[in-house]
Structures are given as structure tokens and as C-alpha cells.
Amino acid sequence: MKIGVLDISKAIEDVEVAFKALAEGRIVNPPKTVLDFYETGGSYKGHIVSMPVHALSPYNVACIKWAAGFVRNPQRGLPHGIDVIVISDLETGKPLAIMDGTLITAVRTGAVNAVAAKYLARKDSEIAGIVGAGVIGRTTAWGLQAVLELSELKIYDIKRDKAEALARELGPEAKPVSSVQEAVSESDVVVTATTSEEPFVEAEWLKSGVLCIQMGKREIKEKAIVSMNKIVVDNWEQYRNYDRALVTKLYKSGLIPRPFELPQIVAGQSPGREGQGERILFDSFGLACEDLAVAYRLYQDAVKGGFETKLALWDYPHWV
Numbered sequence: 001m002k003i004g005v006l007d008i009s010k011a012i013e014d015v016e017v018a019f020k021a022l023a024e025g026r027i028v029n030p031p032k033t034v035l036d037f038y039e040t041g042g043s044y045k046g047h048i049v050s051m052p053v054h055a056l057s058p059y060n061v062a063c064i065k066w067a068a069g070f071v072r073n074p075q076r077g078l079p080h081g082i083d084v085i086v087i088s089d090l091e092t093g094k095p096l097a098i099m100d101g102t103l104i105t106a107v108r109t110g111a112v113n114a115v116a117a118k119y120l121a122r123k124d125s126e127i128a129g130i131v132g133a134g135v136i137g138r139t140t141a142w143g144l145q146a147v148l149e150l151s152e153l154k155i156y157d158i159k160r161d162k163a164e165a166l167a168r169e170l171g172p173e174a175k176p177v178s179s180v181q182e183a184v185s186e187s188d189v190v191v192t193a194t195t196s197e198e199p200f201v202e203a204e205w206l207k208s209g210v211l212c213i214q215m216g217k218r219e220i221k222e223k224a225i226v227s228m229n230k231i232v233v234d235n236w237e238q239y240r241n242y243d244r245a246l247v248t249k250l251y252k253s254g255l256i257p258r259p260f261e262l263p264q265i266v267a268g269q270s271p272g273r274e275g276q277g278e279r280i281l282f283d284s285f286g287l288a289c290e291d292l293a294v295a296y297r298l299y300q301d302a303v304k305g306g307f308e309t310k311l312a313l314w315d316y317p318h319w320v
Contacts, residue, residue, distance in 0.1 A: 046070030110139025
């Protein structure tokens with residue numbers, strides 16, 4: 001906490017720098033390896049993901065995140081996501097840092113959504129609606145407040161008390177609402193941050209010029225996705241083979257075109273919003289370079305501030 005892991009403004013800057021570096025070829029970010037787990041009855045249980053990345057300027061390190069996400073964890077008193085990040089030196093391969101990645105993941109995800117809003121939302125966006133008052137709903141709200149001049153921030157959760165608590169935390173413009181439809185209707189930016197396996201956002205609820213940010217891959221109904229003027233992902237190479245995602249299904253069925261990629265938009269290589277009435281969907285799968293960007297800043301600040309704890313992998317190399 002002392003080195004700014006919860007600083008959403010710095011995380012937004014980190015993510016923008018990383019996206020530009022990725023688009024310009026200074027970062028190699030292979031598709032993540034996803035292990036999905038299911039209950040005996042077939043319902044989704046959770047996943048463990050391996051996320052490597054190799055980054056040149058301004059980082060000159062390699063990094064990997066081992067990321068777990070299990071839907072029943074909050075009932076066990078655990079975070080939904082539990083992550084570990086390792087940063088390694090490019091000259092020797094030795095680890096420079098082993099870090100908890102749970103808070104880093106939460107904050108960088110909110111920062112990614114903020115970057116999406118910065119480049120894809122209407123500049124005059126005033127009303128946002130968030131469905132899901134969990135960790136990602138919170139950090140995404142922070143991010144939206146940092147990049148947009150919001151007059152109203154509607155929060156819906158199936159647990160009313162969670163929506164009320166988050167609204168109190170976010171300030172006077174935030175308020176809990178009583179239904180998904182109320183959160184979505186008339187919102188300039190709509191965020192869905194849930195673990196739902198059944199889509200619930202109707203096309204008819206979405207206004208002209210809306211930006212939808214879908215975190216759960218299966219929250220916005222197919223008719224609504226097909227109606228979008230533009231679909232943007234963070235990285236199509238890793239997204240296009242993830243068959244749990246409705247965007248992937250619709251693309252393979254020929255119902256939507258190949259999505260644009262946010263890093264290319266940030267770097268000016270692809271168009272962002274092209275009209276006030278354009279309805280845009282941003283569907284993020286998560287990239288290791290996003291984690292690296294935040295983690296590397298925290299690593300540097302920890303070393304500078306003397307907050308690091310030094311660990312020994314061995315007393316001496318047994319074989320050289």
C-alpha cells in the first residue's frame with residue numbers, strides 16, 4: 001500500500017504506456033494459457049491462467065503472472081482472484097521480484113477499462129451504470145471517475161447492501177439502483193462486472209452512442225452484441241480461441257466482424273470512436289503487459305523506498 005498499488009491514476013498511465021509499447025512492437029505478449037475448471041454437474045467453477053510477457057523499452061524485463069479465479073472464493077472468505085507475479089532480469093533470467101498480484105490485477109483491470117473509456121466513450125459522457133459491485137466494479141468506477149466528468153454513477157448488484165456500500169464509498173454522484181435495466185438505461189457508459197453465465201443485458205436498453213464494457217464474457221445478450229457498430233478487444237489473437245466468450249462465438253458464426261484492438265487505438269494505428277451515435281462494445285480478456293506495467297513501477301518504487309524484502313533462492317548455486 002505504501003508504494004501506491006491502489007493509485008488508479010498512475011495505473012492508467014502505466015497501461016497507456018504499455019499499450020503503446022505493445023502496438024509498436026516493443027512488447028512480446030503471447031496468448032495466455034487458460035485452464036478452465038467445471039463442477040461435476042457442468043457449471044463453471046473457475047480457472048488458472050499462465051500469462052507471460054517479454055518487454056523491451058521502457059522495461060527491459062520479462063514477467064509472468066500465475067492467475068487463479070474461482071467463483072465460490074468469496075463464500076470461503078477468499079478473493080475471487082488470487083495471483084502471483086514474477087519479474088525476471090533479461091540478461092541472466094534471475095528473478096528480480098516475486099509479488100502478490102491480487103491487488104495489482106484488480107487495479108490494472110480498472111485502469112484498462114478507464115483507458116477504454118478515454119478512447120471509446122463519448123467525450124460528453126455524464127452517466128455511467130455499473131452492474132456488479134465487487135472488486136472490479138469498484139476499481140472500474142475509480143477509473144471512470146478519473147477520466148470522465150460524471151454527474152451520475154449508478155450501481156446495481158444482486159446484493160443491495162453491496163451496491164449501497166460501494167455508492168457511499170464513491171461519492172455523491174454515485175447511487176444504488178434497483179435493477180439491471182435501471183443501471184443500463186440512459187447510461188453513456190455501461191459496465192458489466194459479474195460472474196454470470198447467462199447474458200442479461202438487452203439490446204433495447206442501450207442508448208445511441210453508448211460504450212459497453214463487458215468483463216464477464218457472457219453478460220451482454222447476442223442481439224445486443226450484434227447491434228454494435230464497433231467491437232474492441234485488448235488482444236484478438238488470444239481472444240479468438242476462447243470459446244466461452246460470446247464475442248468469439250458470434251465471430252466464428254460470421255455474425256460480427258473481426259474486432260479492433262485497444263492497444264492499436266491508443267497508439268493511433270486504428271480508429272477509436274468515429275461518431276457520437278456509434279455504439280461500441282469493449283470486451284477485455286486481460287494482457288500480461290498490463291500487469292507488468294503496474295508491477296514494474298511498484299517494484300522500482302519499493303526498491304527506491306527501501307520497502308522490498310530480500311529473499312534467497314539458494315546460498316550458492318549447486319551446479320554451474
